[in-house]
Amino acid sequence: MDVMTDPTTTAEPPEATAEAAPGHRHGYHDAKDAYARRMRRIEGQIRGIARMIDEDVYCIDILTQVSAATRALQAVAIGLVEDHLGSCVVEAARSSQEEADEKVREASEAVARLIRS
Template sequence: MTTPETSQPTAPEPPHGYTSDKDAYLRRMRRIEGQVRGIARMIEDDTYCIDILTQVSAVTKALQAVSIGLVGDHLGHCVVEAARSSDDEGAAKVAEASEAIARLVRS
């Protein structure tokens, strides 16, 4: 791969921290997608509110589990690699991770 500014070859981006678990993440997301479609059907079918809320809670917990896994993968791979590269890169990745975690906690 080359960059347009320099036409010099660049090293490929290292795989993301979740790469080794990518298939598992995709399976989980497809399962969550099916749950969300099921909730839409429940609403279309005028299902009892509490039953819908129970399913919404299950989807929320499933998404939180994916988020926690991705945070762990990011810290264990991306942040560690950046810290090995330089203090500045490591600090930037830690700040980025902190912001992402704060967004997750607020949601």
């Protein structure tokens, strides 16, 4: 199926699945500015790819840029997984076994989604 017509492809972000407890900071909080900079850089890469398509650039050159943007997004995802495990999962494990199990399940599902993509 074509990406442009794939119903599972969406420009809208998914709804948040878990709210932070009052006073809790998400695991990525300390690196938030760095993540924001990386995402702005990736956003620029994506705009560049769209411009390449508009300008009828050679297919392989576009695919090279798509690959670079994909790797950049994967690096962000890996960082977020590491932050989640090192902060949210650890904090939950200190709280209760039930909370720890839930956070580990969430992390496992997120990793599975990353692997499938």
